[in-house]
Amino acid sequence: MNKNFIIERFEQVTFKNRIISIFLFGSLVPFICLGFVSFYTIDSILGNKVESAIKSNLKQDISTLENALNNLNHVSQQLAFGGINKQIEDLQQVLEPYDRIQLLTEIKSELNIISFSNPNVGLIMYYYPETDLHELENFNIRGHFSPKELPIMAKYPEITYYGPHKSYNGSINQYVFSTMRKVNLPDQNVYLYIETGRNALQTLFAPQNRKVDSRRLLILDNDGRVAFSEDAKDFPENELFPGSSNTEVTSGEYNQFFWSKETSNQGWSIVSITPMKELNQERNQWLVKTTLFFILFSIVAVFSAWVLWKMVYKPLGKFNTEIKSLIVSPSKEHTGLTDIPEFDFLLHQIRSMKGQIWELYSEIEEKEKRRADLEVEKLLYQINPHFLMNTLDTVHWLAVFSGHDKIDKLVLSLNKLLSYNLGKMGEVTTIGDEVQALKEYLQLQQIRYDFQFDVDIDVDENAMALLIPRFILQPLVENALYHGVSDDGYIHVDIKSNDGLDIKIQDNGAGMSEETIDRLLNDESKENQKVGMGIGMRYVKSILHANYGGEARLEIKSEIGKGTIVSVRIPLSGGDIPS
Template identity: 50%
Template structure:
């Protein structure tokens, strides 16, 4: 998985886990609150409708009492029915109509009022025109008690309107007749306004049940048919559900019930609206978190890209150039970028140092090939001279050839290989034997070596050129050469003589690699070899110095690390 994906996923997890945790807790809390709120809303609305219907029925009952025999109008009706004299009947009739008009005027929630005579099914004293198909048996009966019948919502029997109304039928209880009833309807539009007076508009439908739990009125005839028994007819506020709807039912004191029906889709609309809002908010939050994660990735990607450019621009063979990348403006990355550039410079320096050492190594190999002869032929020839000298009793020649043979055997080995200080000192002794035979004067040679340094590894053939330098610069019969090797923090080698000395210009020429390289032979080649060998094996850790003044002798100092040299071995 890439770093970008890890950053985005980790950031989203860190951002979303608290949000999801709070969201879950909020979900259950708010879901419970909203559910209770919606439930209570429907229940309160149902209670208001039930109360309004009860008030309507109570109002119908109150008006019917005025029209019954106990009331003034009912007594006037009794007088009318018992009087046979036309004039008196006319007066009573006018009074009845006037009283009925007054009742209608003073009770705006009352609609149709009439007296119904069941014996001949006649209608008298109606305040509005009555439809021809008026039939009490067709009306949805809700409840009967105390001689009053209450009818649920039905189409008004008035010709003036086709709205739903509530109605009541009450016996007048005349002393000499029992077929006279008062029929009263609620006002026009009153019933529909009561059923529609909920806070959810058209979301709620209603059922009205009679005393037996039978559906007397339904606004959903396809799902709940008239005269069917509803699911539950217990008293009090109840609720339940079926496949498609939730319902809330309340039973009135008179025994009839009203049921509010709401579809599950509409019931859950408010909760679903909150779900949608939470989903939108969550999506918005996720987008913000994702955007912040991408921004964080860019904050990391740009510095990483700069590091990538720095690495791609690095070429150890190219000269140092100004770095092309700009600062990242992030202190931590700028600090690392600075260290990277410093590391690049160090790597360039290391490459240059390796190239320099490789050039020194190549020069040494060429020089060795130029001056190397066939060692087997030379050794065999010297062995022959040695045995001839022994056979003829030539002691000096035998000594000379034996020393030369040992010296050549040592010097003609692999120049680049390391050797011990003990072996190097022994080769130096053989070289001095040859030089004392060669020159016609005697000189004193002192070799002082600490025993603890005898097994220390050093490059081969680095002492002889130093001693050779003393011999070539004015050493006479009174001269001496002192070679001292000791070990402190480093290996200290000192070659001192009391010869003629050298000028600073001569010292510079001896240590100048370019001038010495132009020579085909001579002393400078040996000193240059020592200098280049130390540089190839030890680098800056070794040091070669010459101190000399004309007429005061010469001292050569050489400091070597105490550990074994790590340079590349040369091949013979």
């Protein structure tokens, strides 16, 4: 039902709307498909490009930070387990001011040597947690030093790493990383505190020094908590990061942010967070441009479809005019063209066909007039034969009453033959009726001619009821009598039906030459149109062609002095026999 409904609705669509719809469908659908493919391709390329850039930056950041922390670890090991520990231990036991000052000078000199030899190392000092005091710092301290307030990034038994925080160095104002390690002194509880240097992480975690971009950084400790956040509103410190539950996932989306994570060998992680709207900015710009281009393309496609319809509509109007003039009048001649070669050629063909149709119409009118005249003439010619038949019927009864049996027989045969032959030439009859009329004809001819001849008629019983056109056998037998049958002449009529109807007329007469055969079948001259001179043979040929076309066959084979064979082949089915 739905399919039929769609077909019916489509059939009601005008030609104009069909052209526009098909044109728009053929032009816009590929463009839309190409747009979708391009969009997903561009989106994938941009996504991979941004994600690759973020991961690349993260790997560079984590490498920089690991190097800085490794440097802090190396320096802290050197100081915590080095020869300077003996001097620090002695410092706690020296009471003389002079000796104490001299020892402090030596320790600071050692610290300065280490500090200058490691430019990525900043503030260095020793911290005593029991008294909350510090000493031996190589730079002035800003404010009160409190390790408990520092953000722990990673904590191990021998060392603790602190995430980005304001430096305690009074000479700089930037974010630094730091580490605290217990000094190897058996009888004292002392910790070594070291910060990264002024330029160690200049472009990394110090927002006031780093290049301005859209990303923000997070530092996660070993447990996945946020130790440092550049976006405390959406990712507050000391809370678990959303992507920490699955350590295998290194990127994702959260709260309108795209995040990417890199984990260090020490267990802490760096996370880059970027707003999704900034990531999609380039894609959205491409989408807007594509939409505008699609609208422009649609307008052009609609205009092109309208122009195409106009190009087709104009020739159709001319065709309509030509067809109307075709059925109205042949006199008005149209010479306008469409300026399109293909349509102009069709117009020329239509106009040529128009002329031929009206010529044919005039010829048919003339033939109809002639046919009417022939019908009148035919009626006039039929008057005399009917009068003759009535007269013969009167002679028949006079011969019966007078006892002239031979005359009665002759008149009766002639009357029957005339009655059969006066039927419509070419109308349908049976083989049986045709054979009976042939016998009447032969009886008359045997009385007419002064020589004796025999006729043998052999017909299959199953062929007697077959239909053939009227007046086929008599002209063929008449041809045999006319061309050379004399005393002791013999004519054999053989009619058989197999897959077709085969009629064979054979005589033992004088025979005919090839020229005579050709004249009988093909010569249309007036001299050869006399009765008995081939008109019957041409009639048979014409009637066979009219009813069977090329499926029927008429052949004549003859030899001088040996006789003639006329063969007719008629198909059992097909043809156009009038009923």
